[in-house]
Amino acid sequence: MINSKLPGIGQSIFAVMTKMANDFSAINLSQGFPDFNCDEQLIELVRKYALQGFNQYAPMPGVLKLREAISQKTKRFYGFTADPDKHITVAAGATQALFTAITAIVERGDEVIIFEPAYDSYLPAILLSGGIPVPIELNENDFSYDWDLVKSKINSRTKLIIVNSPHNPSGYMFTENDMAQLCEIAENNDLLFISDEVYEHITFDGRKHLSFLSYPQLSAKSMVISSFGKTYHTTGWKMGYVIANEILTAEFRKVHQFNVFAVNTPIQYAYADFLADDIHPNALPGFYEKKRNYFIDELKGSAFDLTPASGTYFQLLDYTKIIKKDDFLFAETLVKDGGVSVIPLSPFYSQKGKSRYIRICFAKTEKILKTAAEKLREYSLKR
């Protein structure tokens, strides 16, 4: 017999809803991935390097050329100087980077502050490391932070705070005031941060992503994680990276070398070339803002309430005018009777029954967004 190490945890909601989308032939707006292809030039580069024979193990921390390109890009965007040898490690996606970072940092009995709704991979990694999650809820209306509450939860057992901006699922982005509060927490407490910045380049209405790397008080105590999948429309290639100081990087790599060792070689070379200019990341805000606005316009006249997302490729919809029902049940009936699969928000909370929202992903073609919005509008008005 085996004793489950994660007794309270079932299949991820993304897998559940994607399966339901397939079972009921519904439009899948649940899982966060684009339904359009990445740049052909990027595919050509992978092909080029694979044909040239770059098909064996990459170095454990990542291909040097890619780490150099990440270092230069980080300098251009955030003014941070990362030494490719000492500070940057390439990972098999942000999920692996998060798992490895949490495993490297958290010891049995350590308290870890997370903010709910929280991306669903943080909690299991904390639990498997013997850590004690300390969930703090974001404001239910605008998903802002109550910093007095955060400070009141910090004590001598607090080892780690995990943050995510731009935030999945709400799209909330840290403000200068949030960063000032975080800097104060970093200065006054002996703890570490993981900053999940995978949506760093998907920001709207002129907002600018504020990275932990731009604040010395924060970068000194953090592992900052990003993912190429979100920026380059390549979520299926599962590649990301972590930037941290020399001591934290050494600990990260101790774990990394035994749960992954190294990641896909030709793709690393391809990204290294592709990162040389910022054309793609700089085009992303306009690209996704257009999709967000298009979807919101197409949804006009429905009974859903919404506040346009500030960042990420997700939009929350408040369904409480339509039906007073648990969000999972609402998502279930929506996929069966309305023909659209979405993500209920309660799996992002440790306490059930918390949410009045569903999340949709608008990283889709306009054709799909139009049909999905039509179906959502009709369904919302029928009820």
Ligand SMILES: Cc1ncc(COP(=O)(O)O)c(C=O)c1O
């Ligand atoms: C907040 C957040 N962190 C991490 C990840 C994982 O990224 P990757 O696909 O690179 O593992 C995701 C993906 O949806 C995410 O939304």
